[in-house]
Amino acid sequence: MSNLQLFAIGVGSLCLICGILAVLLVIADRYLNDYGECKISVNDGEKELNVKGGSSVLTTLKDEGLFIPSACGGRGSCGMCKLQVDAGGPPVLPTEEPHLSKEEMADNVRICCQIKVREDMEIRVPEELFSIKEYEGSVESITDLNHDIKLVRFALPEGEELNIIPGQYVQLQAPKYKKNPEPVYRAYSVASDPLDKTHVDLCIRLVPNGICTTYVFEHMKEGGPAVFNGPYGDFKLSETDKEMVFIAGGSGMAPFLSMLAHMKNEGIDRKVTYFFGARAKRDLICLDEMKAFEEAIPNFTFVPCLSEADPDDNWQGETGLVTTVMEKFFDDLSDKEAYLCGSPGMIDASVVALTGRGMKEENIFYDKFA
Amino acid sequence: MFLATVAQQAEPNSFPLQLLIIFLAAALTDNILLTRFLGMCSFLAISRHMKTSIGLGIAVIFVTTFTAGINFLIYKYVLVPLGIEYLQLIIFIVVIAAFVQLVEMIIERFSQPLYFALGIFLPLITVNCAILGVSLFMLNKQGYGFWQSVTFGAGSGVGWLLAIVLMAGIREKVKEDKVPPGLRGSGITLIITGIIALAFIGFSGMIKF
Numbered sequence: 220m221s222n223l224q225l226f227a228i229g230v231g232s233l234c235l236i237c238g239i240l241a242v243l244l245v246i247a248d249r250y251l252n253d254y255g256e257c258k259i260s261v262n263d264g265e266k267e268l269n270v271k272g273g274s275s276v277l278t279t280l281k282d283e284g285l286f287i288p289s290a291c292g293g294r295g296s297c298g299m300c301k302l303q304v305d306a307g308g309p310p311v312l313p314t315e316e317p318h319l320s321k322e323e324m325a326d327n328v329r330i331c332c333q334i335k336v337r338e339d340m341e342i343r344v345p346e347e348l349f350s351i352k353e354y355e356g357s358v359e360s361i362t363d364l365n366h367d368i369k370l371v372r373f374a375l376p377e378g379e380e381l382n383i384i385p386g387q388y389v390q391l392q393a394p395k396y397k398k399n400p401e402p403v404y405r406a407y408s409v410a411s412d413p414l415d416k417t418h419v420d421l422c423i424r425l426v427p428n429g430i431c432t433t434y435v436f437e438h439m440k441e442g443g444p445a446v447f448n449g450p451y452g453d454f455k456l457s458e459t460d461k462e463m464v465f466i467a468g469g470s471g472m473a474p475f476l477s478m479l480a481h482m483k484n485e486g487i488d489r490k491v492t493y494f495f496g497a498r499a500k501r502d503l504i505c506l507d508e509m510k511a512f513e514e515a516i517p518n519f520t521f522v523p524c525l526s527e528a529d530p531d532d533n534w535q536g537e538t539g540l541v542t543t544v545m546e547k548f549f550d551d552l553s554d555k556e557a558y559l560c561g562s563p564g565m566i567d568a569s570v571v572a573l574t575g576r577g578m579k580e581e582n583i584f585y586d587k588f589a
Numbered sequence: 590m591f592l593a594t595v596a597q598q599a600e601p602n603s604f605p606l607q608l609l610i611i612f613l614a615a616a617l618t619d620n621i622l623l624t625r626f627l628g629m630c631s632f633l634a635i636s637r638h639m640k641t642s643i644g645l646g647i648a649v650i651f652v653t654t655f656t657a658g659i660n661f662l663i664y665k666y667v668l669v670p671l672g673i674e675y676l677q678l679i680i681f682i683v684v685i686a687a688f689v690q691l692v693e694m695i696i697e698r699f700s701q702p703l704y705f706a707l708g709i710f711l712p713l714i715t716v717n718c719a720i721l722g723v724s725l726f727m728l729n730k731q732g733y734g735f736w737q738s739v740t741f742g743a744g745s746g747v748g749w750l751l752a753i754v755l756m757a758g759i760r761e762k763v764k765e766d767k768v769p770p771g772l773r774g775s776g777i778t779l780i781i782t783g784i785i786a787l788a789f790i791g792f793s794g795m796i797k798f
Contacts, residue, residue, distance in 0.1 A: 229673050236667070236680055240687035251694040296634075309701070312709050313641040333709070 254337040257307075261285070262343055272338070276304070276331040285344065286351045287331055288451055295333050304329045307340030350382055353448040358441050359418065364504040367425045368470050370410070371435060372418055373445050380416040381450065383409050385477035386558075388586070389419060389449030393431040396438050402446075405431035408560065408586060409450065410473035412480035419447065422504075424470040454586040456481070457556060461582070463489055464549070464557045466541055466569050468496035471560035472505060474586060478558075479512045479519065490518040492548060496541030496565070497525055500532040522548070541565075542572035552578035559585035608740045611733075615744025618793040621719050621726075622752040623786040628719025632753055632782075633775050635713070642757035646750030648710040650743060652692075653723045656685045657742025660724040661735055681724045689715045719749055755785055 254272025259279070261268065268283050277287055277300050289300040298318030305327055311319065315330040331342075359374040375381055381389075390404040411420035426432045439445070456463075456478055465475050475493060482489070497503050509521040524544040528534040537544045549555070557573050559566050566585050573583055621627050628649070635645045660681050668674050693711040697704045714720060723745045727738045759781055768777050 225672070228671055229676060232667070232671055232673055233676055233680065236663075237683055240683060244687055244690055247691055247694050251698045309705055312705060313638075313644055314709055316641070317638060 254335075257336050258339045259336065260339075260341045262346075263341075266349075270336060272336045274336065276302075276329075276334050276336055276340070276342070278332075279336050280331070285348065286448075287344070287348060288351075289332060295330060298330060300331045301328050302331050302345075303327050303343035304331070304334065305341040305343060307336075307338050308334050347384070347450075351449060351451065353446065354379060354381065356419070356445050356447065358439055358443050358445050361435075361439065361441055364422065366501060368504055369423050369425075369435065370420055371423055371439070372411075372420050373447065375417050375419070381419060382416060383411075383413055383419075383450045383477070384455045385409075385413050385481040386455040386474045386586070387450040387452040388454075388474075389421070389447045390451070391421065391431060391435075392446040392448075393434040394446070396434055399430050399434065403430055404448070405429075406451070408452075408454075408471075408473040408477070410476040412484070413477060414480075414484055420473075420476075422470040422473040422476075452586065454558075454560075454584060456487075456558075457584070459556070460489055462555045463491045464545065464552070464555055464573070465491060465493040465559075466496070466545065466557065466565075467493075467560040468541065468565065469502065469504070469561070471565075471586075474560050475558070476505065476508065479516065482519070483512065483515045488516070488518050491516070492520045492522060494541045494545050494548075495521065495523045497523065498527045499525055499529045500534060501529075540568075542568055545569075546572060546576060549576055552576040556582045557584070559583065608736065611737055611740045612744035612747075615741050616748035616751065617789065619745075620748040620752060620789050621722055621745045622749050623782070623789040624793075625722065626782075626786075627722040628714075628717045628749060629782075631713050631717055632749075632756065633778055635710075636753050636756040636760055636778065639754070639757045639761060641710075642753045643750070644707060645710045645713065646746075646753050648707050649714055649717065649719065649749045650746030651707070652685070652689060652711070652714060653720050653746035653749070654739060654743040655692075656681075656688055656720055657723050657727055657745075658735065658739045659688060660684055661727065661733075661738040664728060665735075677725070677728065678721075681721055685720055685724070686715050719745070752782075752785070752789075756782065759785075 252273045257270055257272040259268040259270055259276075260266075266285075268280075268285075270279050270283060277289060280287055287300045287302060289297065295314045295318075301318075301323070303326060308327070308329055311324055311329070312333055314333050318330050319328060327343075354375055356373045356375045359372045362370045362372075364370050383389075386408070388406045388408045390406050392402050392404050393399055394402050407421040407423060409419055410422050411418055423432055423435050425436050454474060465478075467475060472495065479491075479493075481487070482491070493509070495503070495509075503523055503525075506523075513519055513521055522537055522544065524537040524539060524541050525532070525534050526538070526540050528538055537547075552573055555578060557569070557578060559569050561569075570580070570583055570585075574580060615621070618624075622629070622632060631645060636642050663680065663684060664674070664677060668677060668680065689711050693708050696708045723742050726745075727733055727741045730737070730741065733741065756778065760778065763777060763781070772780070
């Protein structure tokens with residue numbers, strides 16, 4: 220036999236075997252995986268969806284424009300896509316169990332990427348998920364906050380509104396450009412006043428070679444288009460009267476700008492101390508805004524701390540790491556709450572320092588940005 | 590030692606005994622997970638809970654048994670006659686993936702209880718290397734016929750179940766212990782796996798074949 224014949228036999232039989240198997244699967248999928256049309260009733264009939272059965276609840280809802288937050292994309296490993304299934308769901312699956320507490324199971328909470336739509340269902344989705352949408356807005360202004368952080372203000376499309384809870388974030392799209400072959404999304408906390416529903420402010424720090432930040436710093440122009448979706452996240456002020464400690468440096472200030480604006484609007488007078496960590500004076504941002512908040516909110520104190528102040532800075536304020544300064548201010552944190560925003564390293568260090576002063580872990584809230 | 594004595598006393602050609610030896614060898618001395626470290630990813634991910642470990646283990650037994658049989662037949666009656674044995678790797682992968690998908694759809698449609706007990710694990714093991722390993726290793730064994738291959742598949746599956754159940758038992762205990770932060774999760778699990786593996790390699794000193 221010649222080499223050509225051997226080659227033909229090899230390729231031919233491989234194709235044939237794969238072909239047979241593929242046909243078998245297609246036929247099986249057609250006849251076995253057909254659950255017909257199913258009706259999903261969301262929040263007591265607030266919304267009725269007619270969908271094709273057979274796929275997971277997560278993907279089915281996504282196709283219908285209802286985005287359930289999910290970090291792992293449906294592999295059942297993150298446990299974020301929780302929602303309540305009151306009717307039409309199978310018994311709790313072993314792949315869901317690790318993510319659900321006993322109370323949640325009693326409440327019919329399910330991991331919706333693991334269950335399939337096969338019959339009519341009744342589900343309950345947190346109200347705020349309805350508001351997750353994609354917006355095709357525009358860039359209204361770009362302001363330099365310091366040498367590597369910009370405040371970008373986006374305008375929503377005419378007639379649309381975005382309701383955020385202070386602390387939530389949106390995902391900004393970096394479209395295709397020179398170094399970026401495909402659009403990607405990056406999450407940024409919203410910094411704007413929650414009462415201003417037609418604008419979204421984001422604090423964006425330049426990450427060397429970062430796809431999205433490079434786009435914002437080099438390609439984004441005032442007046443140009445911008446695509447973002449949201450709001451996401453459950454980082455928000457608790458509904459207690461406990462005294463609060465905020466810790467964040469750099470662009471991590473964003474959610475606190477929004478939270479402080481909210482406290483000012485609502486006249487919330489919980490005691491707050493905000494520790495802002497920076498290297499030198501040139502890294503500090505929004506000092507005027509903070510001064511204004513200190514005047515408007517009686518119980519608010521802003522404490523900038525410099526770890527490597529330049530001799531030229533003539534710095535009179537606190538020096539040292541932000542955690543050290545915080546420890547200097549408080550001896551006992553057991554009855555207080557902490558809110559953190561920043562890199563995983565900064566958050567981990569802060570959690571250690573806070574718990575070291577007696578703070579309970581369940582009273583520490585944070586947004587980690589890798 | 591026990592096996593060796595039994596094997597010597599019995600008729601060398603006794604068919605059921607031969608199958609028993611293949612089965613035990615595959616499950617214990619040649620345990621695919623502990624002596625070859627195949628199928629680690631689902632092993633590490635699922636061994637956190639006893640219940641899920643058992644479910645996944647049974648699914649693995651089912652799939653290794655059937656795919657060993659199917660792949661043996663394909664090898665003997667398709668690949669060898671055509672002289673394309675060198676394609677075994679790719680064809681076995683395709684066959685396993687298709688088989689798992691098909692079985693999942695069938696049980697999902699016809700038996701809901703079985704599906705919830707077993708079927709949901711099937712997608713997790715479509716690309717489990719232990720299953721491909723079983724199909725490839727059985728070809729290296731001398732003189733295996735159809736039934737020997739099926740038994741080898743079942744034995745390997747049982748060995749995998751045994752390993753993951755042992756691990757789940759240990760991990761449920763370790764959960765309470767103070768493990769250094771850097772070792773938590775996969776780190777300590779891999780170390781424990783290594784220790785169990787040593788014990789299992791000890792088995793191979795007991796029989797020679």
